[in-house]
Amino acid sequence: MIELAASLEATNFAAALRRSVWVYPLVNAGHILGLALLIGSVVPMDVAILRRGTLGALGSLRGYALSGFCLAVLCGVLLFSAQAAEYVQSPWFLAKISLVLLASLNALVHFSNLQTERTRRRAAAASLFLWISALVCGRMIAYG
Numbered sequence: 001m002i003e004l005a006a007s008l009e010a011t012n013f014a015a016a017l018r019r020s021v022w023v024y025p026l027v028n029a030g031h032i033l034g035l036a037l038l039i040g041s042v043v044p045m046d047v048a049i050l051r052r053g054t055l056g057a058l059g060s061l062r063g064y065a066l067s068g069f070c071l072a073v074l075c076g077v078l079l080f081s082a083q084a085a086e087y088v089q090s091p092w093f094l095a096k097i098s099l100v101l102l103a104s105l106n107a108l109v110h111f112s113n114l115q116t117e118r119t120r121r122r123a124a125a126a127s128l129f130l131w132i133s134a135l136v137c138g139r140m141i142a143y144g
Contacts, residue, residue: 005084014081024082031075035135037068042131049124053117062111069104092144096137103130 008014017024041061048058080087087093103126109115110123 001088002085005088008081009084011081014084017078017082024079027075027078031072031079034068034070034072034075035138037064038072039068039131039135041065041068042127046124046128049120050128053121087141090141090144092137092140096134096141099130099134099137103127103134106130 017027041064045055045058045061045065048055106123106126110120110127115123
């Protein structure tokens with residue numbers, strides 16, 4: 001795994017991203033914007049489900065959540081390529097990726113129409129926990 005990450009990091013694209021005065025910070029800002037859209041949409045939707053059992057008008061936030069997720073993933077992959085060998089050895093990064101995968105799978109259950117109210121509430125609680133935990137783990141990468 002480390003060899004594959006090192007070869008990704010050695011590409012011209014990753015090297016250019018690391019050297020750029022503007023591109024890396026802009027990609028990082030894009031990642032943060034994506035996270036803001038994702039978390040800023042997911043939290044009110046999940047809280048509404050936990051409080052009332054339905055999304056109601058907040059269901060319109062799904063598109064923002066999906067857009068934020070796509071932007072965060074795209075920018076995250078670019079950021080990863082710049083320091084791939086370091087990231088694959090970071091327990092915080094591995095935890096973050098695991099949590100994002102679990103949260104994404106939970107979202108599929110969360111938005112299916114085949115749920116009971118109890119399942120929907122469990123999925124909403126899991127969603128809050130998983131996304132916020134992924135956010136914390138992502139922030140901890142810089143310190144661990």
